[in-house]
Amino acid sequence: MTALFPNTDLRLIDEIATTAGTPFYLYDASVLRGRLDALRAALPQVDFFYSLKSNPNLSVTRVLHGHGAGCEVSSLLELETSLQAGATPERILMVGPGKSETELVRAIELGIKAIVVESAHELTQIDALARQQGRVQNIALRVNPDFHAGGAKLNMSGRPTQFGIDQSELPDVLKQAESCAHLQLCGLHAYMGTRILTHETVVANVGNILNLATEVVSSLKAPLDFVDVGGGFGIPYYDGETELDLDALGQAVTPLVQSFGATHPKTRVVIELGRYLSGPSGQFVTRVQQTKSSKGEHFAVCDGGSNVHVAAAGQGFLRKNFPIRLLRDGKAEIDDEAAQPWTLTGPLCTPQDVIGKSVLMATPQVGDLISIGQSGAYGPTASPVNFLGFGAPAEVMIDGTELRLVRSRDTVEARLAVQQPSDLRLAAHANPSTSHAPAALADLYSSATGNGLEGTPFSDPCLERLTGLQTLFRETGARLDRDPESWTALWENPTVRALTTIGVPEKFNGFPLRDSGLGISDCPYGLHVAMVERLARFDANCILSLPGPSLSGGAVLATGTDAQIARFFDGYRFGPQGTFFAVTEPDAGSDASNGRSTLGLKDGKLVLNGVKTLVGGIARADIGLFFAHIEETGRMGLVMIAPSDAPDCVKIERLGTNGLRGADLCQMTLTDFPVTQDMILGSGGRSLRDGFMAINGVFERNRPMVAAMALGSGRGLIELMLEDPTRLPAYQDLLASHTALLVQLVKVIRAQENRRPKVQDISKVKMQAVSFVDQVVRRITDQDPMRFLQDAELRRRCRDVKAFEYMEGTSNIHLLNAYRSYTAGVDQ
Ligand SMILES: Cc1ncc(COP(=O)(O)O)c(C=O)c1O
Incomplete structure (x- = not known):
């Protein structure tokens, strides 16, 4: 018998209440894992999926997924939560009778394990959406069978419902599914009911559903991957329930x-469970605010009631009590001869706000805590938290010795912020010229409305899809500060992989954009710049740490032979390939043509000698271009080298810097590095002049990227500050500058795309962008010095933006050196 309360030290609950405030939910991760272990021990062949609807907290999901459960989701937020919790698309099922187009599009982009189809109409809709994306999506059909579950507290099938496809209609829908070229039927799903406490009911359900599946499969051409038999396993809440x-x-x-497995070896049985997994891990804690007697009945009024724990309050019908205990000074056993029945209420203005009726307990005192067990499911998620404006409570998780706030309490500011009026432009009547809406908070996260950015790459819909990368970037950005190898977490993400390999010719690219979930198959230059700007809002370090074709890629394509192109890009067919563009010299002025590196003869053999300082992860690069003077002719040359070809001739040293560590500033020294003719670019008939033109072009195309990184970083900092929306007036002018600079950047991009780059404009926009981000940092330190001092992420990101001033190809090598000497050796 599982305990009705997790085994948490009661003094700890007291301390959490003092620190995090009340009301709050407290989850125990070991209980979550224990539930899954018990299920697996009882049903070893079954694949378990966690129904996020019971508790969609990110950390709860992370623990259960981390312990092997798949994720069953019913909304966009639950889908994104699963991804952030680490689930790969193959471990996600989407179920729900009214899925929106946005949800379906995202699920298809990701290629989740299956979308569970609930009607013939939805089948057609998903087929059309998958066709638009050029994909084939796996689906399962949800059946509303003719039989029903006897012992469920809430029956959801076997009667008229909005869920699933009636069994009688199944043959027709199966035929329809077969004719949908963009759908692949891979599963069947049935969900009979919930809160089942008698195992006989589950046994009957599973038996019935597997029989139905056997019947259905016999009419199919291919076997199914899975049959989801639902679940609905209950937990005891009330007296007498076991x-x-x-x-x-x-x-x-x-x-x-x-x-079933013996006759259908390719088909896995899936059970999806919410409450059974999350319920017992959670307890709800609220504090007594008032005690009183009214007409003979005793009341304790608490600071959280049905508004935050609707499950314990029941839903209008005759309610019974969840497991309830009174806590005082870290103890549950309170001696009181006069124990009597108490009614526990919340703070709402309705008599239905009761979370405990006639609970026999010691006399509660103001300040005591009430803890309600079996509360991890449907309380935190299904409660009307906005009623009377109390908002969602805090959520805390205990995992062994670790204690974490896993959801902060709703703040008054945030709830007011989303209510600030903003101009609603109806699609049918849009007329931007007559709209004089003030810059409103709603515009904050879409910098592309009515501001000159419509129809530009900065309003491309796929930018919004990058939002899902925010947490990954922010977390990895922080880790890169300590460990340059942290970029691997980025590479594991399919979208990031595809973004990293932009610029790799298609035949060498094993990670094409069409597989990225962004809904695009190629990325023009302008969109690339816009994506860099968007990702820099999350963290620019990450962008710089990624092992892409770097600035070398363009030069190799412009001037390399077929063999050289293949040598340079071939690695991307299978994995990441770090590259470098070693042009700048540490001590030879600002211009590459002044460089001291040489390609000369030693003992009759060609060798490279020289020292370069550069950003971009050279320490882990596989291949790259090295600029040198050819001694014999006095001309300039570009040589493609793979450091591992002659490791004894290469020394790479990471240089200490005090910022933008993801850029990984390094020094590379070559000593008599052996060179053969086939390594020299331009030697295969293509003019080396083309190569230098290409280098210039590479720098001209890169400068707007640096500008985009600076603009995105500044914007990201403002967004961090506006987590408290009352700060908006202090940053509104900077938001306007950001937009204005994006408009300038668009002009530069358009000129680039028309092959008429305006060198001066490019430099100007870069300088302005760098000065913009500098201004943002100054504003933050002026306006919010306390936040700046308290928030390590903010401080780090403010520090990092200084580096953009120095990041610019050859003509600013002196600045790069100044940056280095200014920051070298200053450890964090
Ligand atoms: C389709 C479906 N799956 C899973 C669940 C989760 O149920 P429980 O939390 O009882 O396991 C529900 C609950 O309504 C459901 O409708």
């Missing part, structure tokens, strides 16, 4: 699963 007998359930269900 725990589901998992042993008996396992003993009866396992033979059914085994015999």
Whole structure:
């Protein structure tokens, strides 16, 4: 029998209440893992999916997914939560009778394990959306069978419902599914009901559903990947209810699963569970605010009631009590001879706000805590938290010795912020010229409305899809500060991989954009700049740390032979390939043509000698271009080298810097590095002059990228500050500058795309962007010095932006050196 309360030290609950405030939910990660372990022990052949609807907290999901559960989601937020919790698309099922187009589009982009289709109409809709994306999406059909579950507290099938496809219609829908070229039927789904506490009911359900599946499969051409038999396992809440007998359930269900498996070896049985997994791990804690007697009944009024724990309050019908205990000074056993029935209420203006009726307990005092067990499911997620404006409570997780706030309490500011009026332009009547809406908060996260950016790359819809990368970038950005190898976490993300390999010719690219989930198959230069700007809002370090074709890629394509192109790009067919563009010299002035590196003869053999200082992860680069003077002719040359070809002739040293560590500033020294003719660019008939033109072009195309990084970083800092929206007036002018500079950047991009780059404009916009981000940092330190001092991420990102001033190809090498000497050796 599982305990009705997790085994948490009661003094700790007291301390959490003092520190985090009340009301709050407290989850125990070990209980979450224990539930999954018990299920697996009872039903070893079954694949378990966690239904986020029962508790979509990111950390709860992360623990359960981290312990092996798949994710069953019903909304965009639950889908993105699963991804952030680490789930790969193959471990996500989407179920729900009214999925929106946005949700479906995202699920298809990701290529999730299956979208569970609930009607014939939805089948057509998903097929059309998948066609638009040029994809084939896996689907499962949700069946509303003719049988129903006897012992469920809430029946959801076997009767008229909005869920699934009636069994009688199934043959027609199956035929329809077969004719949909962009759908692949891979599963069946049935969900009979919830809060089942008798194992016989589960056994009957599983048996019935597997029989139905056997019947259906016989009419299909290919086997199914899975049959989802639902779940609905209950947990005891009320007096007299007992725990589901998992042993008996396992003993009866396992033979059914085994015999189904014997005849359908390719088809896995899936069970999706919410409450059973999340419920017992959670307790709800609220504080007594008032006690009183009214007409003979005793009341304790608490600071959280049905508004934050609707499950304990029941939903209008006769309610019973969840497990409830009174805590005082870290103890639950309170001696009181006069224990009597108490009604526990919340702070709402309705008599229905009752979370405990006639609870026999010691006399509560103001300040005591009330803890309610079995509360991890449907309380935190299904409660009307906005009623009377109290907002969502805090959520805390205990995991062994770690204690974490896993959801902060809603703040008054944030709830007011989303209510600031903004101009609603109806699609049918849009007329930007007559709209004089003030810059409103709603515009904050879409810098592309009515501001000169419409129809430019900065309003491309795929930019919004990058938002899902925000946490990954912010977390990795912080880690890069300590460990330059942290970029691998970025590479694991399919979208980031595809973005990294932009510029790699298609035949060498194993990670094309069409697989990225962004809904695009190629990325013109302007969109690339816009993406860099968007990602820099999250963290510019990450962009710089990624092992892409760097600035060398363009030069190799412009001037390399086919063999050289293949040598340079071939690595991207299978994995990441770090590259470098070693042009600048540490002590030879600002211009590459002044460089001291040489390509000369030693003992009759060609060798390279020289020293370069550069950003871009040269320490882990596989291949790159090295600029040198050819001794014999006095001309300039570009040589493609792979440091691992002659490791004894290469020394690479990471240089200490005090910022933008993801850029990984390094020094590379070549000593008599052996060179053969086929390594020299331009030697295969293509003029080396083309190569230098290409280098110039590479720098001209890169400068707007640096500008975009600076603008994005500044904007990201402002967004961090505006997490408290009352600060908006202090930053509004900077938001306007940001937009104005994006408009300038668009002009530069258009000139580039028309092959008429205006060198001066490019430099100007870069300088202005750098000065903009500098201004943002000054404003933050002027306006919010306390936040600046308290927030390590803010300080780090403010520090990092200084480096943009110095990041610019050859003509600013002196600045790069100044930057280095200014910051070298200053450890964090
Ligand atoms: C389709 C579906 N799956 C899973 C669940 C989760 O149910 P429970 O939390 O009872 O396991 C529900 C609950 O309504 C549901 O409708």
